[in-house]
Structures are given as C-alpha cells and as structure tokens.
Amino acid sequence: MEFRIPLFQIIISFFLVLFMAIKSVRKSKARNLTQKLIPGPRKLPLIGNLHQLAGPGLLHRTLRDLATKHGPIMHLQLGQVSTVVVSSAEMAKEIMKTHDIVFANRPFLVVSMITTYECTDIAFSPYGNYWRHLRKICTEELLSAARVNSFQSIREEEVLNLIETIKSNEGLAVNLSEKVFSMSYGITARAAFGKKCKNQDAFVSVISEESKVNSGFFVSEFFPSLKFLDVVSGLKHRVEKIHGEADRILGNIVNDHKESIAKGRKYSKGHTGRSG
Structure with a gap:
C-alpha cells in the first residue's frame, strides 16, 4: 500500500500552530540542555522533521534514505511527537523481543479511541492485567488449533473465489492488493458471523473504510495538545x-442470530411435542 504525506497538510499545520512558536522553542532549548537525543536530521521549529517526510516519494523509501545517512537508529521530531526510527534487524529484535514490554503500549489517537471504545480491544489496550486477559481469551477461544482448523473450509472457499476472480480477468490488470484484502475480510467476517449473511458485504466495506482512516495522515496526530484540530479537520465526525x-x-447481525436461535428452539419444542 502506497503511503504519502500531503505537503499541503504540512503547510496548514504550520500555520495552525504558529502561535506556539515561542513556547516550543523555549522548551526545545531547555530539553537540549538536559538530555542528549539520538542522532537524526536537522529539524525546523514547530514542524520538526515533517517537511522531510512530505513530497512525491514513498514514506518507507524516504526513511530508508534518512537511515542510510544518519544510522540504523535515528531521532525524528514529528511536530510535538518525539519519534525513534529503527532500521536494522538487530535493533528491531531488541525492541520487539528483548524489551518488548517497554514498547508494548500504543498512543491514544482519536481514531483508535472512537473505533475501539477508548482502546479496550486487544490491539490498542495498554499492557497490563486487562490486556493479558484479552490475550488469554484469544489464545484459548479464537486461535487454538481446533478453532483454526474448524475454519479451514471457509479459507479454502475464499481462496478459490480469489483464484476464480483472477482467472476471469485474464488479460486485464488486477489490483491484487485489493483482492487479497477483500479475501481476508471475507474470511474474517464468515468466521466471526458463522455464515454468510446479508450484512456481511456492508460490514466488510465499513471495516475497509475504517482501515483507510487508521492508516491515513492527520495533522492532529502530530500535535496532540491541539485537540480542536480533530474537530476542525472533520476527522472526529x-x-x-x-x-x-x-x-x-x-x-443487525446479532439480532439475526437471536431470531435464528429463537426459531430453532421453537421448532425443536414443537417437533418434540408432536413426537410425544
């Protein structure tokens, strides 16, 4: 998936936080006197290194070029957010395995706060007893060998549908990323709902849109103290x-399940009565 940071949003953010200039510069000077940061590219007041991530190039290539110049671990100031970028397998192992608990938590962004009921799902909830309880449920109820094997027919059917779709478009360009994402959503939806339902396509469409929002660029994420940006930009709405x-x-899906269960019980009682 291509990811670019629009330059015009960087410019807008610059003017929105212009009134914070004096305060930001003073804090930056005080911080530089008391702590030594990881090496990184030079930054501008207010926006930091955001301007270096803007432009026509892909973000991962831009970061690769910066890492080539500044090393496998470098510091970037993205607005008000101090960020460390790791670009080597050795450093990644230290963060993801050796010191994983230290880096386990994620920032509370407006998108995740709204879509996951204030970060109460397993992906965004803070590390602790609650998160460990969620992991236990997932391990025992969702990701056990027996449960995964029970969904084998669903996976095989959805993969076959993907192959047939590609085959039917022989000689034409196919957006494989889009098709693979659609297949993944289809497998997840059928596994979660138990069967295909009339609301499945609509739900997959909504989840796809939600994923796009989660992976997008928003000025407010780099200036967390300016919460009004979420409202002004229309992001929150x-x-x-x-x-x-x-x-x-x-x-609607839950109600359909309840109705199916109620009809099943009613039929079962009636059938038993006649047999008696």
Missing part, C-alpha cells in the same frame, strides 16, 4: 460516522 455504521450493522 468522519470516524464517529463510520463507527456508528459499524455498530448498526453488528447490531
């Missing part, structure tokens, strides 16, 4: 709308 639609669809 957009995320709330997507989340509301997802809740509505899930509510």
Whole structure:
C-alpha cells in the first residue's frame, strides 16, 4: 500500500500552530540542555522533521534514505511527537523481543479511541492485567488449533473465489492488493458471523473504510495538545460516522442470530411435542 504525506497538510499545520512558536522553542532549548537525543536530521521549529517526510516519494523509501545517512537508529521530531526510527534487524529484535514490554503500549489517537471504545480491544489496550486477559481469551477461544482448523473450509472457499476472480480477468490488470484484502475480510467476517449473511458485504466495506482512516495522515496526530484540530479537520465526525455504521450493522447481525436461535428452539419444542 502506497503511503504519502500531503505537503499541503504540512503547510496548514504550520500555520495552525504558529502561535506556539515561542513556547516550543523555549522548551526545545531547555530539553537540549538536559538530555542528549539520538542522532537524526536537522529539524525546523514547530514542524520538526515533517517537511522531510512530505513530497512525491514513498514514506518507507524516504526513511530508508534518512537511515542510510544518519544510522540504523535515528531521532525524528514529528511536530510535538518525539519519534525513534529503527532500521536494522538487530535493533528491531531488541525492541520487539528483548524489551518488548517497554514498547508494548500504543498512543491514544482519536481514531483508535472512537473505533475501539477508548482502546479496550486487544490491539490498542495498554499492557497490563486487562490486556493479558484479552490475550488469554484469544489464545484459548479464537486461535487454538481446533478453532483454526474448524475454519479451514471457509479459507479454502475464499481462496478459490480469489483464484476464480483472477482467472476471469485474464488479460486485464488486477489490483491484487485489493483482492487479497477483500479475501481476508471475507474470511474474517464468515468466521466471526458463522455464515454468510446479508450484512456481511456492508460490514466488510465499513471495516475497509475504517482501515483507510487508521492508516491515513492527520495533522492532529502530530500535535496532540491541539485537540480542536480533530474537530476542525472533520476527522472526529468522519470516524464517529463510520463507527456508528459499524455498530448498526453488528447490531443487525446479532439480532439475526437471536431470531435464528429463537426459531430453532421453537421448532425443536414443537417437533418434540408432536413426537410425544
């Protein structure tokens, strides 16, 4: 998936936080006197290194070029957010394995706060007893060998559908990334709902839109103290709308399951009565 940071959003962010200039510069000077930061490219006041990530190039290539110049571990100041970028397998192992608990938590961003009910899911909840309890549920109820094997027919059917789709478009360009994502969502939805349902396609569409929002660039994420940016930019309203639609669809799916269960019990009782 290509990811670019629009230059015009960087410019807008610069003017939105202009009034913080004096305060930011003073804090930056005080911090530089008291601590030694990891080496990194020179930064501008207010926006830090954001301007170096903007432009026509892909983000991962830009970071690669910066790492080639400044080393496998470098410091970037992204607005108000101090960021460390690691570009070597050895450093990544130290962070992801040796010191994984230290780096386990994720920032509380507006998108994750809204879509996961204030970061209460396994992906965004803080490390602790609650997160360990969620992991235990996932390990025992969702990711056990027996449970994974029970979904084998679903995986095989969805993969076959993907192959047939590609085959039917022989000689034409196919967006493979889009098709693979669609297949993954289809497998997940069928595994979660137990069967194909009338709301499945709508739910997959909403989740896809939610993923796009999660992976997007938003000025407010780099200036967390300026919470009004989420409202001014329309981000909060957009995320709330997507989340509301997802809740509505899930509510319909749950109600359909309840009706199916009730009909099954009613039929079972009636059938037993006649047999008696």
